[in-house]
Amino acid sequence: MAKKPVTFTLNGSDRAAFAEEGLNLLEFLRRGIGDLSPKYGCGQGACGACTVIIDGETHLACLTMADAVHGRKVETASGLANGKVHPLQEAFMEYFAAQCGYCTPGMLMSAKVLLDRNPSPTRADVIEAISGNLCRCTGYEPIIDAILATANMRARA
Amino acid sequence: MYEFKYHRATSARQAANLLVKADDAKLLAGGHTLLPTMKQRLASPANIIDLGKVAELKGIEIKGKTIVIGAMTTHAEVANSAAVQAHLPGLAALAEGIGDPQVRHKGTIGGSVANNDPSADYPAGLVALGATIVTNKRKIAADDFFQGMFATALGEGEMIVKIIFPIASRFAYAKFPNPASRYALVGVAVARKGASVRVAVTGAGENGVFRWADAEKALGAKFSAKSVEALKASAKGLNGDMHASADYRAHLIGVMAKRAVMAATAK
Numbered sequence: 001m002a003k004k005p006v007t008f009t010l011n012g013s014d015r016a017a018f019a020e021e022g023l024n025l026l027e028f029l030r031r032g033i034g035d036l037s038p039k040y041g042c043g044q045g046a047c048g049a050c051t052v053i054i055d056g057e058t059h060l061a062c063l064t065m066a067d068a069v070h071g072r073k074v075e076t077a078s079g080l081a082n083g084k085v086h087p088l089q090e091a092f093m094e095y096f097a098a099q100c101g102y103c104t105p106g107m108l109m110s111a112k113v114l115l116d117r118n119p120s121p122t123r124a125d126v127i128e129a130i131s132g133n134l135c136r137c138t139g140y141e142p143i144i145d146a147i148l149a150t151a152n153m154r155a156r157a
Numbered sequence: 158m159y160e161f162k163y164h165r166a167t168s169a170r171q172a173a174n175l176l177v178k179a180d181d182a183k184l185l186a187g188g189h190t191l192l193p194t195m196k197q198r199l200a201s202p203a204n205i206i207d208l209g210k211v212a213e214l215k216g217i218e219i220k221g222k223t224i225v226i227g228a229m230t231t232h233a234e235v236a237n238s239a240a241v242q243a244h245l246p247g248l249a250a251l252a253e254g255i256g257d258p259q260v261r262h263k264g265t266i267g268g269s270v271a272n273n274d275p276s277a278d279y280p281a282g283l284v285a286l287g288a289t290i291v292t293n294k295r296k297i298a299a300d301d302f303f304q305g306m307f308a309t310a311l312g313e314g315e316m317i318v319k320i321i322f323p324i325a326s327r328f329a330y331a332k333f334p335n336p337a338s339r340y341a342l343v344g345v346a347v348a349r350k351g352a353s354v355r356v357a358v359t360g361a362g363e364n365g366v367f368r369w370a371d372a373e374k375a376l377g378a379k380f381s382a383k384s385v386e387a388l389k390a391s392a393k394g395l396n397g398d399m400h401a402s403a404d405y406r407a408h409l410i411g412v413m414a415k416r417a418v419m420a421a422t423a424k
Contacts (some may be wrong), residue, residue, distance in 0.1 A: 022163030022205065024192075044193040048259060057233070057262040063192045064263070067165065068209050110258065131339070132257030 008069045010035065011079025019066035025059075026050045028066035029076065037078035037105045041134070048133030051106035052076050058113050058132070077105035080112070087150050088112060095146035099137035106133045111147045120151055159201040169213055169318060172206050173293045177314040179204035184316060186229060186268030189260055214267070214318065217241060222324050224248070228267025228317040232256070235266060247328035247421065251282050251346070254332065256339050267317040273365060275306045275396075276340035280366035282330055284357035285346035289321040305364040325350040327380065329420035331413045332360070335400055342401050343409035345369075347417040349380050356414060361395045361406040372414050381422065385414045 003018040010033065017032045026043075029035045029052070038061050041049030050061040053075035054068075080086035088111050091097070098104045107130055114121055114129035121129070126147045127140075135143060164179070166172035176182050182204035185191055194200045208214060214229035217238045224245055226235060235241055235252035242249045255261055255269075255278050269279045270290065283290070283299040290297045292315045302310045311317070325348040332344030341360030348355050356372040359365070375384040390410035397403035 021165070022161065044196045045189055045259075046193070048257075051259060058259050059262055060189075060259045063188050065163075065165075065188070065207060065209065113258070129258060132259040 004067055006067050006070050008071065009073045011075055021067070023066045024062055025052070025064040025066050025069060025074075026061035029061060029074075032066070035076050035078050037076045039102055039105055041102065041106075046134070047103070048106045048110070048130075049103055051109045051133060053109050053113055056113065056116065058110050060132075075109070075112075077108045080108060086112075087153060088115070088147070091146040091150040091153070092143070095142045095149060097138060097142040097146040103133055103135045103137075107135065107143055111150070114147070115151055115154070120155060121148070123148065158196045159198065161195070161202055162204045164204060164206045166206050166208055166211050169208075169211055169293065169316070172208055172211060173314065173316050175204070175206050176316060179206070182206055184208055184271075186271070187231065187264040189256075189264045190268065190272050190274070219244060220321075224322045224324060225319055226266055226322065227319050228270075229265050230267075232261040232264050232266070232269075233258075236261065244324050245286075245322060245328055247330055247346075248282055248286070248322065250420075251278050251330040254278065254330075254334070254339075260339075266320060270302075270320065271309060271311060271317050273303055273307055273309050274340070275362065275365040276335075276342070276344075276360040278330065278332060278341055278344055278359060281341075281344050281346035281357040281359035283320065283322075284366050284368060285330075285348040285355045286322050286325055286328060287348070287350075287355060288323070290317055291319045291321060292317055300368075303366050308365075323350060327421040329417045329423075331416035331420060333409050333413060343406050343413050345410060345413035345417045347372075347376065347414065347421050349376070349421065352377070354380060358390075358410055358414075361410055363394050363396055369410065369414065376418065380418070382415045382418045385411065385418060388414075390414075 006019045007016040019028050039049040041047035043062050045060050045063040052061045110130045126144050183202035185205050185207045214227045216227045232252040232255045288299045290302050297310050327349040330346040332341040343361045344359040346357045354373050354376040356369045390407045392403040392407035395403040395406045
């Protein structure tokens with residue numbers, strides 16, 4: 001298949017790479033760009049492990065065409081830490097919100113979009129925000145607690 | 158996934174031409190049904206025509222006493238639209254309840270309507286509101302469009318361009334979602350426009366969305382939750398599966414209809 005140039009912003013830096021037509025964004029980010037933070041879970045849009053942020057919205061990278069991000073802003077979990085770990089990451093550690101850790105990058109993306117839009121979410125808001133992300137280890141409670149704790153911490157700061 | 162040839166359409170006309178010309182071609186809208194189906198090897202189209210960058214198929218506008226929504230408008234865009242929230246808040250709420258955030262950011266109204274999943278939310282909304290589906294060839298009334306499970310009136314080379322919703326004075330949709338998929342085990346949409354009341358049920362019927370005549374009659378006489386309380390939907394022709402028996406779905410139709418009427422009359 002023909003290759004097409006895709007230029008976009010990844011975690012604030014300009015990036016350009018060639019993508020085969022019909023290649024999905026997850027493969028493109030992992031193999032083409034080398035950002036391994038979005039995970040391949042089910043590959044069919046059911047688990048949310050590949051969740052990335054495109055122009056401020058959560059999207060499933062495995063069901064997104066690579067060239068769809070041409071000219072757009074993409075954020076992944078690898079861009080969260082900026083010198084020190086992001087408050088969400090810190091809270092995830094503190095609350096034991098990760099066991100195997102495979103869902104964590106996707107969870108962090110959904111949590112970030114939630115808190116960017118709604119700095120003081122209710123528990124129900126958090127549950128809705130991560131409803132597209134499956135976790136088979138934690139039972140969700142520590143994850144929900146960690147996201148709420150981040151919001152509370154920011155409100156106090 | 159089997160190999161396919163990928164086409165990035167730049168206009169609706171080009172996409173429609175490709176759909177006719179390319180062998181065994183499928184239109185790709187949000188990709189949240191077609192791509193998983195392909196990955197599961199349940200579909201293997203030779204050509205994929207991606208509508209993702211066809212700007213003319215996107216957008217929401219008020220035209221007279223209707224809301225016109227472009228086929229490639231996402232569920233999140235419908236849910237967050239100030240125009241929809243102001244004129245048809247029940248439709249914004251319906252879109253807000255579809256799937257999860259990732260689904261709503263990508264899934265489109267045209268894709269959902271063209272797919273006609275028997276448990277999807279939009280078909281009930283379209284039928285209750287008496288919407289019109291505009292394709293590249295003609296206009297089709299929602300009543301004639303949905304023709305059973307995953308079957309629609311769309312012909313070869315036909316593509317949904319936009320959907321026209323008459324603005325009803327009262328409209329709401331209530332569903333009992335499957336907690337995992339959020340698809341409707343039963344969803345009921347209720348619309349009142351002038352003297353006409355329409356009630357559409359999704360998720361329950363073996364042949365997809367259908368109208369509930371008894372409820373329409375009762376609500377036509379008096380549009381209040383009490384009017385549907387006495388009714389009992391028949392379990393005949395309803396789905397029964399591991400999630401809910403046909404009898405339970407029949408029961409839920411009554412409950413969801415009542416909730417929809419209560420929401421429609423709330424303000």
